[in-house]
Amino acid sequence: MIIFARDVTPRKPGANKVNGESMSLFDDETTGTDGVEKNRLFETLDKEDEGGKNYWKFLVPIVAVVIAGIALVIYFGSRRVGDSVRPDDDLYYAVYDNFLTQQKRTPTDLSFYYCGDYYSVDATMEKKDVAPTKPEDTLTKFKATARKTDGAWQVRVAGVAPKDKFTACEE
Numbered sequence: 001m002i003i004f005a006r007d008v009t010p011r012k013p014g015a016n017k018v019n020g021e022s023m024s025l026f027d028d029e030t031t032g033t034d035g036v037e038k039n040r041l042f043e044t045l046d047k048e049d050e051g052g053k054n055y056w057k058f059l060v061p062i063v064a065v066v067i068a069g070i071a072l073v074i075y076f077g078s079r080r081v082g083d084s085v086r087p088d089d090d091l092y093y094a095v096y097d098n099f100l101t102q103q104k105r106t107p108t109d110l111s112f113y114y115c116g117d118y119y120s121v122d123a124t125m126e127k128k129d130v131a132p133t134k135p136e137d138t139l140t141k142f143k144a145t146a147r148k149t150d151g152a153w154q155v156r157v158a159g160v161a162p163k164d165k166f167t168a169c170e171e
Contacts, residue, residue, distance in 0.1 A: 081114065082115070084111060085112050087119065091148075095110060095144055095155055098157065099125065103125070103142070107123050108126055109122075116169075120144075121143065122166045123141070123143070124141060139162075141159070
């Protein structure tokens, strides 16, 4: 049986060096550690701090561009007076019902425009099959204004003569 014994002979300070650098974790500071090696730690920390500053220099303009983009989308996406809009169902049905019951006509095309506190409607109607009894019976274009008062839509309708043109937000 072979027993390997550990070499316990004392070594000289600095004997665990390769190319002049210490290979041991437990070398004392007097053996092979000079001022340059001690300063490397602080140089690394300085570079780390510079990286953090550069990170903010990179991040702040991107955040500013994103915020500006969101603001532009909100500004241009909001309703403005005269914009064509898709109406709520209750507004659409109130105008449609008014044309059916009051005007006795079926609308074929309804275009709604936002006008602040009311909506303007450009309506195209089917021609009446009966003989005209009043001048409005020959018209196929109408304009309407719809205002919400006391929770219900109040609709006023007027005919648009063939020579006239519909203008949104004009009462």
